[in-house]
Amino acid sequence: MPDATPGSALAEQRADQSVSARFTRLMNASTSRWGVLTDPPLVSLASGAFLLAFLGALGRDAGPSVARALGGLIVAPIAIALVVSLALRGARREVVAWLARQPFPVENLNAVLNGLGEALEVTFAGAVPETAELNAELDKVHPDVFVTGGVEDARSLDLRIGVVDSKRNPSVTNHRRYVRVREIVERVLVPLAERYPIESVRVK
Numbered sequence: 001m002p003d004a005t006p007g008s009a010l011a012e013q014r015a016d017q018s019v020s021a022r023f024t025r026l027m028n029a030s031t032s033r034w035g036v037l038t039d040p041p042l043v044s045l046a047s048g049a050f051l052l053a054f055l056g057a058l059g060r061d062a063g064p065s066v067a068r069a070l071g072g073l074i075v076a077p078i079a080i081a082l083v084v085s086l087a088l089r090g091a092r093r094e095v096v097a098w099l100a101r102q103p104f105p106v107e108n109l110n111a112v113l114n115g116l117g118e119a120l121e122v123t124f125a126g127a128v129p130e131t132a133e134l135n136a137e138l139d140k141v142h143p144d145v146f147v148t149g150g151v152e153d154a155r156s157l158d159l160r161i162g163v164v165d166s167k168r169n170p171s172v173t174n175h176r177r178y179v180r181v182r183e184i185v186e187r188v189l190v191p192l193a194e195r196y197p198i199e200s201v202r203v204k
């Protein structure tokens with residue numbers, strides 16, 4: 001019988017098939033705190049600000065050294081974005097490795113990597129923990145993480161991820177949601193599964 005234990009070849013294969021075959025810039029950026037530096041609006045805003053400063057310096061006959069420095073800063077945000085993008089090319093491999101290490105499937109992580117997802121649907125193999133017991137553990141991750149109720153199946157519970165989207169800086173929010181999901185899984189659900197076996201966790 002195929003070995004589906006965490007970290008096994010079968011677990012890695014399932015994890016690999018559970019996420020997009022190719023990550024977009026947004027998906028790579030969501031996995032890192034530095035991903036925000038690749039955000040096109042932010043890069044454009046920073047370059048534009050330096051361009052205005054450069055043009056202003058030329059209009060005021062600033063010295064050549066000042067003009068050269070400001071001219072270099074115009075392309076700096078673009079260069080930084082390229083460097084960070086290259087550094088994050090291995091993000092998919094790391095995500096797959098993390099998924100394969102978990103003792104249960106974590107499904108639809110693509111949603112989190114694309115800046116979506118408000119809750120985790122946790123389906124248990126048998127007994128379901130008391131809401132108060134589970135909330136006490138979830139509160140250790142963040143006060144905004146808690147059980148929002150059960151779903152049709154009495155063996156399933158919905159957990160609020162508790163990350164509010166930012167209109168000003170969605171890239172930062174995306175990374176926070178990704179980190180929050182990993183914390184919920186690692187700090188709460190994995191230990192919980194030893195007493196209440198979990199069939200799957202799905203991002204909703």
